[in-house]
Amino acid sequence: MVKSFAPRVAKKNRRTIDLAGKLPTDVYRISDEKLLKGAKLDEVSLMSIHVKEQVRTKFNEKSLAELAENIRVNGLIQPLVIHEERDGRFTLICGERRFRAMTLLKMESAPCFVLKNKSSEELMAIQFSENSSREDLHYIDKADGIYNYQQATRASERKIVAAMGISKSDVHRSLLIAKMPSGIKEAAKVHNIEKYVLVEFEALEKGVLKNRVRKLILSGDVTKRAQLRRVIKDGGVLSTGTKSAKRRGPKPRRQMDEVASLVVAKSVATGTKRGRKATTQRATLGDDLLLDIFS
Secondary structure, three states: OOOOOOOOOOHHHOOOOOHHHHOOOOEEOOOOOOOOOOEEEEEEEHHHEEOOOOOOOOOOHHHHHHHHHHHHHHOOOOOEEEEEOOOOOEEEEEOHHHHHHHHHOOOOEEEEEEEEOOOHHHHHHHHHHHHHOOOOOOHHHHHHHHHHHHHHHOOOHHHHHHHHOOOHHHHHHHHHHHOOOHHHHHHHHHOOOOHHHHHHHHOOOOOHHHHHHHHHHHOOOOOOHHHHHHHHHOOOOOOOOOOOOOOOOOOHHHHHHHHHHHHHHHHHHOOOOOHHHHHHHHHHHHHHHHHHHHO
């Protein structure tokens, strides 16, 4: 079957569509149809939106204040994403930072993309996809989001990869991190510990070494992979990395040269008619003395 294509239109004759004017009545769509097939744009009261526990758990108050000021000046550029429940209530799916910022401004309502008839699995995937696309989402929160999705859907790692569009290795590491003790995960956030420190720590066999490393992670003394590997190599002992104090004063070789010069000069000044011989003898004596001093 021959494919048909739309006729080419010259650039000067192309028509510009005002999306801002169409959004209130049309269906909003994004490129990833698997996660968000469509949502209607509507103005919704913030008081009617219920906020559940989100993937993101770490918020910066200064950043929220800056976002609130930006919204006050420029308005809300990206609408919230909410889901209309069967009882008519709305649940926030994406945009908790924006929601918190608008709450600081005491705004009464906000534009929202309203979803309907979505399963809990679909909503979790949408929520995770929106949050994980942001650079400031901590890898601990990302790991917990993937783990929560797996627990809710009983999906295999392969299915999680297909549903969320992330690599298999990333899924595997995230599930590994999510199952670690809460103290370790909290320390990772507080001390800004690299992700691979936790991954390599978890791979250690149970024993004295792992217990020592655990204490160093909890205290924030080990935050980088290179530090962890040095600690493991040293048997779980943290090296202070201090260098030995430098020796003050002239170097020994320089001292020897200076003293030798003085000896030669002295012998020349006090030499007899056989000055050459006296110089040689005194210089030799000086060298022997220097060897005794610096050997």
